[in-house]
Amino acid sequence: MTVGVRVPLRLADAHGRVATDLRVSLTDRCNLRCGYCMPAEGLPWLPTDEVLSDAEVLRVLGVAVRQLGVTKIRFTGGEPLLRRSLESIIAGAKQLRTHAGDTPELSLTTNGIGLDKRVSGLVAAGLGRVNVSLDSLDRERYAALARRDRLPAVLSGLAAAEAAGALPVKVNAVIMRDHNERDVVPLAQFCLERGYQLRYIEHMPLGPQHVWDRATLVAQAEILALLGERFELTPAAEPRGAAPAELWQIAPDGTQPGGLIGVIPSVTAPFCAACDRTRITADGQLRTCLFSRTETDLRGPLRAGASDLELAELWAGAHGRKAVAHGIGEPGFVPPDRTMSAIGG
Numbered sequence: 001m002t003v004g005v006r007v008p009l010r011l012a013d014a015h016g017r018v019a020t021d022l023r024v025s026l027t028d029r030c031n032l033r034c035g036y037c038m039p040a041e042g043l044p045w046l047p048t049d050e051v052l053s054d055a056e057v058l059r060v061l062g063v064a065v066r067q068l069g070v071t072k073i074r075f076t077g078g079e080p081l082l083r084r085s086l087e088s089i090i091a092g093a094k095q096l097r098t099h100a101g102d103t104p105e106l107s108l109t110t111n112g113i114g115l116d117k118r119v120s121g122l123v124a125a126g127l128g129r130v131n132v133s134l135d136s137l138d139r140e141r142y143a144a145l146a147r148r149d150r151l152p153a154v155l156s157g158l159a160a161a162e163a164a165g166a167l168p169v170k171v172n173a174v175i176m177r178d179h180n181e182r183d184v185v186p187l188a189q190f191c192l193e194r195g196y197q198l199r200y201i202e203h204m205p206l207g208p209q210h211v212w213d214r215a216t217l218v219a220q221a222e223i224l225a226l227l228g229e230r231f232e233l234t235p236a237a238e239p240r241g242a243a244p245a246e247l248w249q250i251a252p253d254g255t256q257p258g259g260l261i262g263v264i265p266s267v268t269a270p271f272c273a274a275c276d277r278t279r280i281t282a283d284g285q286l287r288t289c290l291f292s293r294t295e296t297d298l299r300g301p302l303r304a305g306a307s308d309l310e311l312a313e314l315w316a317g318a319h320g321r322k323a324v325a326h327g328i329g330e331p332g333f334v335p336p337d338r339t340m341s342a343i344g345g
């Protein structure tokens with residue numbers, strides 16, 4: 001008689017992709033109201049009892065890493081710094097071991113407000129690095145985009161992240177027509193001078209209705225043209241792989257040291273074919289794609305007593321049905337009902 005050896009589950013889909021990178025949203029709440037993400041009046045927040053508790057988050061992370069081969073965890077939201085227990089969640093995640101026996105890579109996507117006071121504690125708990133969202137260095141334009149006058153707090157957060165060794169510090173900037181195209185070059189200059197890795201993100205149809213319009217999208221080609229007026233750019237040698245950003249090398253000159261810069265062209269050159277992501281919302285819903293219109297409930301089975309293996313099988317089954325691509329721009333494309341803040345960016 002042969003003794004059955006259980007083959008470890010993976011988040012494999014029918015299109016040859018395997019997800020190993022988990023985005024977990026810790027809250028749908030936020031202290032900014034970025035126009036591309038949230039309406040000015042905010043959104044109805046999830047009731048507290050619908051949000052996964054710390055223990056439930058750690059249970060889900062354990063299933064992802066131990067059972068399903070996830071190797072990277074990014075904490076996001078809403079604004080993940082609004083989760084008071086973020087340090088202890090990170091410390092718990094740090095105890096996990098991947099199939100290869102390593103600690104999973106732990107990172108945070110944040111608007112940076114309050115990061116100055118917390119980043120050293122977060123790094124001590126096990127956080128590896130941060131991505132800070134910063135769309136303008138001009139205080140008035142920042143306040144107009146985020147609908148809150150908080151630029152100084154974000155800049156303090158960035159400096160503190162660097163000082164705490166959460167390296168490399170990454171900066172995300174969404175560029176919107178008639179709002180912040182003139183920030184493209186200053187943001188690059190700012191990041192190059194400090195050694196931060198800047199990624200421009202194409203505006204995606206994931207915010208309040210009627211905000212996104214293909215005609216007003218500032219596409220990768222236009223962002224590169226704006227950069228090209230000021231810098232000497234060459235495509236970076238590194239292959240894009242599963243990384244969403246396309247990278248360019250900026251040559252040093254008398255005013256800046258040069259470095260890599262990226263664009264995440266999710267609309268004009270999507271990276272769906274190489275996607276290695278899986279997502280959990282703050283209320284424990286599994287999404288195989290940012291643009292999914294369906295979710296798989298993990299919270300219900302988890303609270304009803306499902307075992308780790310049962311949760312893993314549910315998760316893996318959903319990934320088996322992952323769509324081949326998001327289809328923005330194709331006839332019939334319908335954006336998801338939740339905004340980016342509620343999904344977890």
Ligand code: SAM
Nearest residue numbers: 037077078079110111133172203204206340345
């Ligand atoms: N609050 C945190 C922050 O702003 O970094 C984390 C959550 S936020 C939803 C994650 C990322 O999504 C941010 O970099 C934000 O700029 C980006 N984002 C939100 N809505 C977007 C949209 N409609 N198109 C492109 N990026 C978007």
Ligand code: SF4
Nearest residue numbers: 030034037078111341
């Ligand atoms: Fe908040 Fe981030 Fe959305 Fe801005 S992008 S409203 S900071 S969740």
